[in-house]
Amino acid sequence: MPEETIFAAESERSRSDVAALLRQVADNLDAGEDVTLSAGGESVTLSPPERVTFETKVEEETGAGPAETSVEFELEWEEGSGTSDGELRVE
Incomplete structure (x- = not known):
């Protein structure tokens, strides 16, 4: 899609x-x-519906210059529904 x-x-x-x-x-x-x-x-x-998929991703880009680190938080859902596959903890 x-x-x-x-x-x-x-x-x-x-x-x-x-x-x-x-x-x-x-x-x-x-x-x-x-x-x-x-x-x-x-x-x-x-x-967003009551239940969504929550994705967390940390990436590091390396190349000619200094490394760049990023963190992404993403909420995702299909229109009309919500899902959950696990539990994220923040420490």
Whole structure:
């Protein structure tokens, strides 16, 4: 199935700013509310179901310059359903 990007945003922010954004998403999820993402003149509103697939990935890119590490958190669901395959712990 082809993928289509319907919203994308990237900006450099402080750790505190990132934590506040993630906290808002977490609060909305916990309350069962929609999550609206906006940047510039674009926005998208998401309505995740009660159960979603949560994927966490840490990658390291190496090359000519210094190594770059990234962490990705992804929520995924099929429209009309939700699944769960395991439990992630943060230590």
